[in-house]
Amino acid sequence: MLYEIRRYVCTPGKRAAVLMRFDEVVLPLFDRHGVEIDRFWVDRDDGDVFVYVCLWQDQAQLDATWAAFQADPDWVAAKAASEASEGQTVERIERSFATAWR
Numbered sequence: 391m392l393y394e395i396r397r398y399v400c401t402p403g404k405r406a407a408v409l410m411r412f413d414e415v416v417l418p419l420f421d422r423h424g425v426e427i428d429r430f431w432v433d434r435d436d437g438d439v440f441v442y443v444c445l446w447q448d449q450a451q452l453d454a455t456w457a458a459f460q461a462d463p464d465w466v467a468a469k470a471a472s473e474a475s476e477g478q479t480v481e482r483i484e485r486s487f488a489t490a491w492r
Contacts, residue, residue, distance in 0.1 A: 393428070394444040394452060397484040404479040405438050407472070411479070415468040423459045 400408050420427065426445040433439035446452040459465060472479065 391490060392446040392448060392452060393488045393490075394446060395441065395486045395488065396444065397439060397441045397486075399481045399484065400438045400440070401478050401481050402438055404476065405432075405440060407476045408479045409440065411468070411472050415465070415472075419459060419462060419465055423455055423462070425455055425459065 398408060417427075428443040428445055430440065430442040433441065444452075446455075
């Protein structure tokens with residue numbers, strides 16, 4: 391099992407818009423593409439950060455699934471519409487990967 395830890399650093403004051411886009415658009419698309427989420431967190435000390443963990447069988451699944459998601463016309467349109475109305479909502483996405491030690 392491969393764990394992908396994704397840390398979203400939102401544009402100041404835009405975390406609510408990002409989370410709303412997740413609820414309304416991203417999570418249904420994740421379901422469509424088979425992205426398995428372990429859980430979500432909101433950073434207790436930084437109101438502009440949220441984190442989630444994806445579970446993958448291997449690197450090949452991760453790469454293929456993310457490529458399909460990013461190319462999905464519904465995602466492309468939703469992201470463009472969101473950015474047109476909200477502006478840039480995410481400053482950067484930090485990714486790290488882990489495998490179980492024990």
